[in-house]
Amino acid sequence: MKASVVTIEPNGHFCSDCAVRDFAVCSSLDPAELREFEHLGRRVLFDGGETVFSEEDSTTSFYNLLDGVMRLYKLLPDGRRQIVGFALPGDFLGMNISGRHNFSADAIGGVTVCQFAKAPFGRFVESRPHLLRRINELAIRELSQARDHMVLLGRRSADEKVATFLLAWRERLFLLKGASDTVQLPMSRQDIADYLGLTIETVSRTFTKLERHGVIEIVQGGISLLDPAKVEALAAA
């Protein structure tokens, strides 16, 4: 987290006109609480490629992603990387019990987060069980996704992995921005490979194979789903 690239808007932002207001953690707060909550968080910007927090870091903050995409990953000592998820606006990051983040988080492209210092946030939650319930809900949802991803990593072929990824990513973008058959892929092929437990070459080959079969079209910054049904068949639910 280089100070040079971090811009802090000292104040002048309001939860009431926050883009993720309705589906982030804070959706459980009433207007009065929201006004108090407003003072706890501050918007921080990161450039693409910047690390927001690292696995070994002791947790000093929680983050609510407001804008942009992040990759969440773990590294093995020899440098092998597993991306455990991609974060999109509305996602809440930093929950842990060990006092340390258990994964690292990089901005992919520019990112805006709402950052909360651990202690005051903790105190705020303390007295608001409905917020705690909301946080718990998010944790359980993530757990369910994590288990789905274990199945993908442990038991699916490269073709199935890629097809499943494209559909799931499209679905997330759909929930965020509405329907579109053009699926923006802001992450690199290497990121996709590290998410799916594959190599960059295998991901690339699978993309071109899908394109040759007329199932997708590789476009600038993403892909276009020409035959969603075929992709679903490949993903073999």
Place this chain on the structure above:
Amino acid sequence: MKASVVTIEPNGHFCSDCAVRDFAVCSSLDPAELREFEHLGRRVLFDGGETVFSEEDSTTSFYNLLDGVMRLYKLLPDGRRQIVGFALPGDFLGMNISGRHNFSADAIGGVTVCQFAKAPFGRFVESRPHLLRRINELAIRELSQARDHMVLLGRRSADEKVATFLLAWRERLFLLKGASDTVQLPMSRQDIADYLGLTIETVSRTFTKLERHGVIEIVQGGISLLDPAKVEALAAA
């Protein structure tokens, strides 16, 4: 869940002499709460191989594992299986937000659970934020383990997978029952394979390879860790 093999002890059990009392969800309850809590759960026994709940089932109960080992898994339509975890005494099962279990759970060998009907349990938690916090803590801990397992599934070799599994399983048994270099493995080789994203043959070969190298000894119902340091080196933290 065949009724024939399920034995319900109608009453006559007390939280105060429960084996998992100190490290399960209920560890957050004070004596007065515990007496109330006692009436919510009832002990249920399952035989080895019995299914306690299935992925598609709508959730009607939560479970606290009191005794025995369970495998938690997901199936693909074509029968491929990924075991997402093994449950040991003290583990709390059934949390979800969709109203459906998102994995299935089988008893491995005989099992005793403390079963809670969803609604009364939910009402009990409602008014006890410290219990909710405890549940949240368990969910976050599981999430962290799930991410570790993703790294294993996506980025580790067969040798590393097996070595990592043996160490992690030993550690869990250690926390439960104290130190021992004999590691009981109540699950089958197929279970281990489905947990590690391998085939039974690869698991078997890896075990014999470790034995040939004098690192472990395969014994009745488990393995003996002859050279823990060597196994740790193989696991390559």
Place this chain on the structure above:
DNA sequence: CGTTGGATTGATTTAAATCAATTTTAGTGG
């Protein structure tokens, strides 16, 4: 324009899967 990092494509290798027997263990009934 030339440089550079990301992506693609092709040739080859390899780790693990698959296929195919045994062997070992556990369970059952005489």
Place this chain on the structure above:
DNA sequence: CCACTAAAATTGATTTAAATCAATCCAACG
């Protein structure tokens, strides 16, 4: 207690999906 069966585990031979090695290719950018 022992013979018989069935399931689980091991071992070996062979195949294969994906990794690795090795060039390009391409798009962005100073």
